[in-house]
Amino acid sequence: EAGVAQSPRYKIIEKRQSVAFWCNPISGHATLYWYQQILGQGPKLLIQFQNNGVVDDSQLPKDRFSAERLKGVDSTLKIQPAKLEDSAVYLCASSPIVPGQLATNEKLFFGSGTQLSVL
Amino acid sequence: QKEVEQNSGPLSVPEGAIASLNCTYSDRGSQSFFWYRQYSGKSPELIMFIYSNGDKEDGRFTAQLNKASQYVSLLIRDSQPSDSATYLCAVKGRPSNYGQNFVFGPGTRLSVLP
Numbered sequence: 001e002a003g004v005a006q007s008p009r010y011k012i013i014e015k016r017q018s019v020a021f022w023c024n025p026i027s028g029h030a031t032l033y034w035y036q037q038i039l040g041q042g043p044k045l046l047i048q049f050q051n052n053g054v055v056d057d058s059q060l061p062k063d064r065f066s067a068e069r070l071k072g073v074d075s076t077l078k079i080q081p082a083k084l085e086d087s088a089v090y091l092c093a094s095s096p097i098v099p100g101q102l103a104t105n106e107k108l109f110f111g112s113g114t115q116l117s118v119l
Numbered sequence: 120q121k122e123v124e125q126n127s128g129p130l131s132v133p134e135g136a137i138a139s140l141n142c143t144y145s146d147r148g149s150q151s152f153f154w155y156r157q158y159s160g161k162s163p164e165l166i167m168f169i170y171s172n173g174d175k176e177d178g179r180f181t182a183q184l185n186k187a188s189q190y191v192s193l194l195i196r197d198s199q200p201s202d203s204a205t206y207l208c209a210v211k212g213r214p215s216n217y218g219q220n221f222v223f224g225p226g227t228r229l230s231v232l233p
Contacts, residue, residue, distance in 0.1 A: 041225050042209075042224050042225045043163070048220060091162060091163075113162055
């Protein structure tokens with residue numbers, strides 16, 4: 001079974017530039033998450049999709065971050081313009097469980113992440 | 120605001136000892152609890168999950184849950200240098216149509232000394 005694919009693996013940009021990350025979840029997984037992990041901290045949810053709809057984007061800085069999951073499969077996360085504090089690892093994860101479904105043993109499948117450095 | 124707290128460490132234990140990692144959470148409605156291991160520069164990987172009060176054992180790992188105290192722990196017996204990593208506690212709330220997010224703690228860095 002193929003895992004969650006993310007690209008690029010690393011990205012270095014200057015502040016005020018834009019950047020985009022791509023994620024292809026495991027086939028058939030309805031739910032897709034984007035997490036931001038700053039060095040030394042736990043992952044923080046940015047946005048959760050169920051198929052191609054947004055379930056939760058309450059912690060997404062919408063003035064500069066945007067995300068989409070067209071056709072309910074792969075997803076892109078964009079930052080425009082980037083700030084120094086956006087330097088982090090951006091993790092994509094997927095799950096076969098949909099919101100509202102009781103699944104106490106749900107497992108998140110993580111991609112390898114994109115490490116972003118904003119200079 | 121749902122919060123998950125952990126001691127950041129580093130927690131240092133000698134090889135062969137028991138490592139004890141602790142986690143507290145603020146949302147009493149939380150339903151399930153997960154421990155992820157994250158090696159430096161790698162993505163988190165699931166070690167164990169627990170959703171009933173008491174202990175759950177899997178090999179050298181034991182997860183303990185006390186919902187009344189809003190406390191979950193992970194014990195690692197016979198610790199090995201390969202266990203050196205950051206351990207993330209993640210808590211998941213009750214199902215709803217508005218999402219069922221995993222809230223992660225900051226992680227505890229474990230160092231097992233040979």
